[in-house]
Amino acid sequence: MASDYTLNKASVPAKVVIKDLYKIFGTNPKMGLQHVRNGVNKTDLLDQYGQVLGLRDINVEMGEGQITVIMGLSGSGKSTLIRHLNRLIEPTAGEILVDGVDVMSYSKSQLRELRQSQMSMVFQKFALLPHRSVLVNAGMAMRIRGEEEDAINAEAYKWLERVGLKGVENQYPHQLSGGMQQRVGIARALTSNAPIMLMDEAFSALDPLIRTDMQNLLLELQKDLHKTIVFITHDLDEALKIADHLVILKDGHTVQQGEPQDILLNPCDPYIEDFVGDINRARVLRARSIMLPLSGELPSDTQGQVDHDDTLESIIARSGGDISHGFIVTKEGTPVGTIDMTAVLKALVPRISTDTGVRNY
Amino acid sequence: MAAYDWFFDTVGLREWCNATKSEGTMSMADLLAKANGGAAETSWWEVPFPSLDTLNKSCEAVIRTRDFTASIEQAFLGVKDKMKVVLDPLTQPLSWMLDGALSLFVGTPWWLLIALMLMLTYYASRNVLVTIFVAFSFFLLAFIDHYTYAVQTLSIIFVCTILSVLMGVPIGIAMSKSNTFQRFTIPILDMLQTLPSFVYLIPLIFLFSVTESKLYGIAIIMYAIVPVVRLTDLGIRLVDKDVIEAANAFGMTSRQKLFGVEIPLALPNIMAGINQTIMMALAMVVIASLVSAPGLGTLVLRGIRNLELGVGLVSGFAIVLLAVVLDRVSKASLARINAAQSH
DSSP states (O other), X not given: OGXXXXXXXXXSOEEEEEEEEEEEESSOHHHHHHHHHTTOOHHHHHHHHOOEEEEEEEXXXXXXXXXXXXXXXXXXXXXXXXXXXXXXXXXXXXXXEETTEEGGGOOHHHHHHHHHHXXXXXXXXXXXXXXXXXXXXXTHHHHHHTOOHHHHHHHHHHHHHHTTOTTOTTSOGGGSOHHHHHHHHHHHHHHTTOSEEEEESTTTTSOHHHHXXXXXXXXXXXXXXXXXXXXXXXXXXXXXXXXXXXXXXXXXEEEEEEOHHHHHHSOOSHHHHHHHHTSOHHHHOBHHHHOEEOOSSOOSSOXXXXXXXXXXXXXHHXXXXXXXXXXXXXXTXXXXXXXXXXXXXXXXXXXXXXXXXXXXX | OOTTHHHHHHHTOHHHHHHTOOOOOOOHHHHHHHHTTSOOOOOGGGOOOOOHXXXXXXOTTSOOHHHHHHHHHHHHHHHHHHHHHHHHHHHHHHHHHHHXXXXXXXXXXXXXXHHHHHHHHHHHHOOHHHHHHHHHHHHHHHHTTOHHHHHHHHHHHHHXXXXXXXXXXXXXXXXXXXXXXXXXXXXXXXXXXXXXXXXXXXXXXXXXXXXXXXXXXXHHHHHHHHHHHHHHHHHHHTSOHHHHHHHHHTTOOHHHHIIIIIHHHHHHHHHHHHHHHHHHHHHHHHXXXXXXXXXXXXXXXXXXXXXXXXXXXXXXXXXXXXXXXXXHHHHHHHHHHHHHTOO
16 A cells, blocks of 8 residues: 655655554553554454554655645544654654654653754644743743753744734733634744654644634745644645645554645545545645646647646636636746646546545545 | 350360460459359340450450450550650651740740731732731730730641641652552551541650650641642642643653643642641641640640630630631632632
8 A cells, every 4th residue: 555655756855754653552562563463453453452553554754844744533543643753652663763863762861852952842732831921931942951041032032923923922821812822832843943843733723714824824934944844634624735745544554645636636545535525626736736748839729827836726717717728837937738627627526426425434 | 154155165176265264354244244143045136246355255365355455555665665766866856846936936026926927928918808817816816815825826837837848749749750659658648637636646645755846746747748748649640731741742851840840730739738738737736735735725625624614715716716817828829829820
């Protein structure tokens, strides 16, 4: 299946690599591991051996400076997986490589060092210190490292302003709204200046409008900062919006991973088809995913140009609903392909209708 | 013939019974039975429970209950001297602290002490009404000549509460960190809390001389330490798991986590524990007047012993007033802490 996937974008070196990761919760994980390797599934493992399968044979490469989104329904093991990266949860078997070094070989103090300066984390329930002001919360990571108070506050002010919280530095978390609290959470992660940022359902507790704001904030920050972000979500729209690399988990194993557009156009599993059936494809798919690459001459019968990152929704709007239209696709000004409205419409048809009942997966 | 003769006869222990036969002390019932010309055959309806005393009648080798309690006393007296060698120097500082605080409190002029206490009250509670109430209470106590007694009681509570907190908070933290230690500690706390307060005093009287102040100091601390231990443990266990996870995820050391996150967030619970500890220390200091603890308790004792109704009632009222003062002051400071970190 998809587990033998490796990052095919040669230009992006892997920052974090997870290899053959297994996690079994229970009284005898080693015994459970043996059974899982022999092909016992999650339900049987619980019924017959009383062990809970957390993760099975996870192989993921997370590219440097990219947003890797891990998506799955509740119970799929996504929150367990992200906690393995900084070893808040210890794996039963497998390797976690950060910059090529196995985190599993770290001593307690090396691990603390990793958490203090290599990885920051943003939490679903914000997890701010309720008895400390916003400013102190934002500077938490540097304060743990024992840096100068002035330097800490300067950094904290800077990042609080960057996430749009200027002026509330001396308030306490309970005085802020959920969205503002999570901005403090993000500022706290950014102040730590760690190259890797783990975001555990960071926006799931926020209401939809605020969530969109926060997604835009994250994308905007990422444009400048190029952090290696690992983002957990159960919301496919959110995943498609921000992911460079999408990993879909089900019952503790990866069902499919790859570029979001690829997954949307070529779902390899009924589970994923069911998932992607619900979303607004026109808003997610982009011209580059369905265009025909340019071969020789530019066609003359086109009605204009679209950017390769334009969504199909915007192309439909451009065409005014006329299915005879066609466009030239450009990337940074130079033509790279062509697209016609028939292809656009075809791309909008899911491979399986959601009504045919694959929901029992 | 006693009720269980048949048992020892059938099991074949008669010889063992008779081997230790001696003319021990006789109970009144035995004497009466003898006078009536031997015990009548007991009917099945009246068969007594085979307790130690009953069995002893049939077989003198079985000890009586009063021998049993006497042997416990002997065992305690046997180890007492050895225990004293260790416990005496260990607890001696407690005597010094209690005596020191007592002479300090009593030695300070009344106007200075009351002023200091009012300042402390205001600093802890930031509440003018509570401070006025405390002032009123102390002037009332002083006006009816109960000031010295009240201050003695207060000084004992002061020392015992501080020591209870100094020992209880670390024990509570250790309990919250280790489930094994918690399992082992909770039965002890349960026992300390349910043991009738007079029973505490009995082994202590044997161990230390009644004139030593540490005797009542130990009794008060043992009784009053329980709530602060329990609530520290509870408070730290109740700290939001998400916040603890965040602390771990950012690489806090255990020490940073304890002092920067756990204790501050557990503080409302710890303060509630201290409030209870103060109340229990006050309850015990009254009983401890039986073993020479000075203060309002001695007046209550005088009221009971000499049947001086007025003295007993007025000192009882004074204790209530002191309890209300201590409760309101500690509750007001607790409320201040709660307000500072409510969320």
